[in-house]
Amino acid sequence: MLGPERNRVESELADLSAVQTLQLFARIAPNEVEPQDKLLSDEIKGLEQIKRRSNVQEVRSLVDFDLGLAYVDAAMQNGQDDHKELAKTYMQSAQVLFESLGWRDYSEKMLKTIASQELSRWRHPQTKARGK
Amino acid sequence: METSADQSERQMTPAAKVMYLLALIIGLSFGAVFGFWNTGLILKSYYSTRRSIAPKALYDFSIVQYRYADAEHARTALLSFAGFSEKLEAPTPYEVEQLELFNTYARLALLEDSENNARASQGYMAKARYWCTATGRHCPSDSEMKAAVKDRDELLQRLGFQ
Numbered sequence: 001m002l003g004p005e006r007n008r009v010e011s012e013l014a015d016l017s018a019v020q021t022l023q024l025f026a027r028i029a030p031n032e033v034e035p036q037d038k039l040l041s042d043e044i045k046g047l048e049q050i051k052r053r054s055n056v057q058e059v060r061s062l063v064d065f066d067l068g069l070a071y072v073d074a075a076m077q078n079g080q081d082d083h084k085e086l087a088k089t090y091m092q093s094a095q096v097l098f099e100s101l102g103w104r105d106y107s108e109k110m111l112k113t114i115a116s117q118e119l120s121r122w123r124h125p126q127t128k129a130r131g132k
Numbered sequence: 133m134e135t136s137a138d139q140s141e142r143q144m145t146p147a148a149k150v151m152y153l154l155a156l157i158i159g160l161s162f163g164a165v166f167g168f169w170n171t172g173l174i175l176k177s178y179y180s181t182r183r184s185i186a187p188k189a190l191y192d193f194s195i196v197q198y199r200y201a202d203a204e205h206a207r208t209a210l211l212s213f214a215g216f217s218e219k220l221e222a223p224t225p226y227e228v229e230q231l232e233l234f235n236t237y238a239r240l241a242l243l244e245d246s247e248n249n250a251r252a253s254q255g256y257m258a259k260a261r262y263w264c265t266a267t268g269r270h271c272p273s274d275s276e277m278k279a280a281v282k283d284r285d286e287l288l289q290r291l292g293f294q
Contacts, residue, residue: 009219016186023189058212062193101197102205114200117292 008056015050015059019066022046026070037077044070061101068097072115184226187217191232198239199289203247210240214259227267234263238281245278 026043047070051063071094078087091108098106144152190213197209214236217229237260244253257274264271271277 005219009216012216013182013186016189017182020186020189058190058216061209061212062189065193065196102201104200104202120292 011054012056012059015054015056016062018050019047019059019062022050023066037074040070040074040077044074064097064101068094068101068111069115069118071097072111073119076112076115183220184229187213187220187229190216191236194236194239195285198243199285203243206243207240210236210243214240230263230267234260234267234277235281237263238278239285241274242278242282 022043026039047063047067051060054060071090075087075090094111095106194209194213198206217233237256241253241256261271
């Protein structure tokens with residue numbers, strides 16, 4: 001690989017690593033280390049930063065997907081805490097992102113199912129139990 | 133009380149000064165070379181790990197898009213992963229990377245089948261076969277390979293893996 005191409009690939013690898021790190025912190029860190037809403041808001045801020053900074057389309061689409069999932073998580077969490085308006089705003093933001101990703105079904109029910117699957121894939125059973 | 137004789141005994145001779153200076157230069161040089169070499173090794177293993185792990189995010193995303201998005205967006209995600217992974221390809225890629233490329237091209241072929249693009253499907257299956265052969269495994273016919281990928285994708289989805 002030559003200079004500019006190599007730089008592009010390195011920058012893409014760096015952004016992908018940053019996205020993975022944010023995923024790990026937000027989804028694996030046990031609840032007692034930091035409150036879940038703080039981790040989620042850090043993940044959202046971090047992903048929004050990467051999206052603004054990255055000029056690689058592949059990375060931007062991946063960030064949109066992760067950001068969409070984080071919005072669905074935030075919507076579910078705020079729904080549980082009785083912040084209905086905030087939950088609705090987060091869910092609408094998520095739906096805009098999933099629509100832009102070409103999803104055939106981006107209904108609230110579908111997105112909640114996918115987000116729950118994704119969370120249960122990452123979290124330890126003990127953490128899941130505490131999160132309930 | 134110190135005498136002038138004691139003081140002169142404690143003064144370093146020029147030869148000792150040169151020796152200490154040389155020892156300092158040699159020590160610092162070895163330290164710098166060792167530090168540079170050691171940091172180089174750490175950075176090398178960091179970049180090598182990142183090169184193996186980071187594309188996995190694009191691979192997982194391509195599967196999600198293949199499963200839930202329309203054909204155009206699914207195709208874009210699958211091709212993005214394949215293009216990026218092939219660009220990164222090391223002289224001796226890991227088998228798992230070759231298998232991911234095989235799966236991706238087989239999914240692209242299945243996608244083109246569903247859009248009735250037989251020609252494009254054949255082209256992607258040729259690439260899938262290339263990567264299957266690269267793993268050194270036995271590669272059955274195109275239709276068998278596509279059926280295997282389709283079955284496994286369906287099984288993973290039933291088990292709740294995205």
